[in-house]
Amino acid sequence: MSSPLSLNPVLQHLPVYVPGRPIxxxxxxxxxxxxxxxxxxxxxxxLGPSPAALAAMQHAITHLHLYPDGNAFYLKxxxxxxxxxxxxxxxxxxxxxEIIEFVGHALMSPGSDVVVSQYCFAIYPIIAKLFGANxxxxxxxxxGHDLPAMLAAITPKTKVIFVANPNNPxxxxxxxxxxxxxxxxxxxxxxxxxxxxxxxxxxxxxDLLPLIRRGEKPNLLIMRTFSKIFGLAGLRLGxxxxxxxxxxxxxxxxxxxxxxxxxxxxxxxxxxxxEHMRKTRLNNAQGLQxxxxxxxxxxxxxxxxxxxxxxVRVKDGQxxxxxxxxxxxxxxxxxxxxxxxxIRISIGTAxxxxxxxxxxxxxx
Numbered sequence: 001m002s003s004p005l006s007l008n009p010v011l012q013h014l015p016v017y018v019p020g021r022p023i024x025x026x027x028x029x030x031x032x033x034x035x036x037x038x039x040x041x042x043x044x045x046x047l048g049p050s051p052a053a054l055a056a057m058q059h060a061i062t063h064l065h066l067y068p069d070g071n072a073f074y075l076k077x078x079x080x081x082x083x084x085x086x087x088x089x090x091x092x093x094x095x096x097x098e099i100i101e102f103v104g105h106a107l108m109s110p111g112s113d114v115v116v117s118q119y120c121f122a123i124y125p126i127i128a129k130l131f132g133a134n135x136x137x138x139x140x141x142x143x144g145h146d147l148p149a150m151l152a153a154i155t156p157k158t159k160v161i162f163v164a165n166p167n168n169p170x171x172x173x174x175x176x177x178x179x180x181x182x183x184x185x186x187x188x189x190x191x192x193x194x195x196x197x198x199x200x201x202x203x204x205x206x207d208l209l210p211l212i213r214r215g216e217k218p219n220l221l222i223m224r225t226f227s228k229i230f231g232l233a234g235l236r237l238g239x240x241x242x243x244x245x246x247x248x249x250x251x252x253x254x255x256x257x258x259x260x261x262x263x264x265x266x267x268x269x270x271x272x273x274x275e276h277m278r279k280t281r282l283n284n285a286q287g288l289q290x291x292x293x294x295x296x297x298x299x300x301x302x303x304x305x306x307x308x309x310x311x312v313r314v315k316d317g318q319x320x321x322x323x324x325x326x327x328x329x330x331x332x333x334x335x336x337x338x339x340x341x342x343i344r345i346s347i348g349t350a351x352x353x354x355x356x357x358x359x360x361x362x363x364x
Contacts (some may be wrong), residue, residue, distance in 0.1 A: 014129055017122050020332055021325075037328040040346040040356055043168065043198075043309050045231030047283060047349070049266065050276040053232065054181050056269035057072045060262045068261040075264045078271050079239065086302075088244040089212055091251060091335045092259045096197060096225045096238030100127050101163075103221065103255035105189055108133040109160045110202045115153050115161040117145040119170050119337055121195065124162040133159070143303050143311075144172030147182045154190055161186065166202070169337055171305030171345050186219065191246075193221045197306040200229040200277065201284055209241070226263075228308060229280050230270045235263040288345035294357050298364070309319035309346045317343045320363055327359040 020041030027034040049057075054216060076087040083089075093099040100123055107320050108114060110132035116124045118140040125135045137156070138150045142169055154161065163182070165174045186192045211217045222241040227233035237259060240250065270276070291310050295302040301313040314320045317340055321333035332344040 003307055010130060010132055015122070017046055017125055017126055023311055023330065026325055026328075026330055030328070032328050037330065038348060038352045038355060039330040040348045040352060041332040041344075042233070043228060043307065043346045044233050045229060045280055045308075046347065046352060047231060047276070047280055049231040050270045050273035051275075052273045053139065053230070053266040053270040056265040057262045060265035068257055068259060068264060070118050070256050072259050072264050076257075078268055083209060083241065084272055085209065085212055085241060086244070089241055089247060091240045091242075091247050091254065093240065093254075094153045094224045094258050095227065095236040096195065097123050097239045098254075098258065098339070099223050099238055099250075100193070102190065102250040102253050103129045103160060103193060104128065104133075109159075111157065113155050115150055115156040115158055117163070117167070118166070118223075119339065120145075120162060121164050122336065123166050125168060127242070128160075128342045129211070140170075142172070143170045145174050145178075147174055147178040151182055151185055154187060157191075158187075158190050160191045160193060162193045162195065164197065164230065165206070166198045166306040168307065169309075169332070169334060169339075170303055171302065171307045171309055172309055173187045173202070173306035176206050183208065183211070183217065183220065188219055191219050191221060192217075193223060193229070195223045197223065197228055197291050199224065201281060201308055202306060212243065215243065216310060218246060221246060226267050226270065229277055231276070231280070232263070232266055232270060235260075235266055237263045237267050258303060283349065284347050286350070286355050290350070290353050291345065291347070291357070298361065300364075306341060309344050311342050311344050312339050314360075314364065315341055317341055320360070323363045324356075324359055327361045327362070329356050331356070 023037045023039050027037050033296055072092050076090050079090055080087045106128045108128060108131035112133045113136050114128035114133045115136045117138050136153050138146055138153050208222055210219060221228050225238040288305060289347045295312055303311040317333040318335055320343055324331055334342045334344055
């Protein structure tokens with residue numbers, strides 16, 4: 001039945017983001033207890049949240065009758081201290097997705113151009129299309145960003161260029177020299193959004209924070225998240241780092257109280273738990289080595305990853321996804337990213353990784 005409402009015509013052809021399937025939904029579908037299912041689909045931290053964060057959130061529950069601090073004063077202070085920046089350099093979002101939407105509100109409009117890479121995070125083009133912008137998709141290079149080509153794709157109408165480094169869903173890392181050149185040469189009228197959701201997994205990342213600290217690059221916005229290494233994906237908390245003038249503009253489109261009290265308390269405690277981050281990095285490094293060795297032994301092509309997941313070529317990703325679900329293992333098929341032959345496996349615990357591999361071998 002068609003709607004009698006005069007809906008925004010943009011919605012008619014707007015893609016819908018499909019997240020990784022939750023454990024409970026798969027359990028009902030395949031008839032298995034939820035406790036028997038493992039999820040290696042959404043690049044979550046298999047070690048869970050920091051114990052310190054859990055304790056802080058438990059305490060915050062007793063104050064849920066009160067509105068949260070709308071400006072997240074203490075979280076911004078602690079985050080600024082950790083980054084060597086100022087609180088005025090920071091904006092918080094309900095996940096990094098909301099930061100991307102802030103950018104859309106502030107800069108995108110019908111007739112403007114937004115530059116992305118092939119195999120980029122799906123939310124970038126979705127937000128661009130939502131605001132009526134034209135999406136310029138630059139072909140990937142070895143499944144990763146071709147940054148020189150993306151730089152060349154910028155037009156006088158370009159308002160935003162999105163770069164995830166490491167990239168999701170491919171796990172690729174752009175060459176250091178290409179990142180430096182991009183940052184130095186992107187025109188002043190273009191906002192460069194560097195999505196660093198997985199930066200904490202890198203040994204020697206390109207550090208762009210000094211540009212923010214020195215007050216340079218007013219057209220640079222760095223995005224990070226508490227969803228990955230901090231293990232707080234369920235809280236939905238991301239943040240942007242930029243010059244105060246840019247941050248002030250984004251604050252104008254931020255909804256009040258967008259970061260709830262529990263999220264603020266958990267993130268504040270997680271920032272100080274360096275041991276939990278160390279254990280997460282170690283588990284991730286060991287998990288990547290485990291899968292890379294296994295894929296080589298099985299003769300399967302994979303993409304070397306700088307993040308907390310790995311892409312594996314299995315010929316029919318949707319079939320493998322469906323069969324793994326029947327065995328209680330949730331991974332991510334990549335047909336929606338124009339990679340139908342591939343699956344993405346998030347790194348789990350050693351036990352989860354082994355169970356996934358056994359199931360994968362059985363299917364293949």
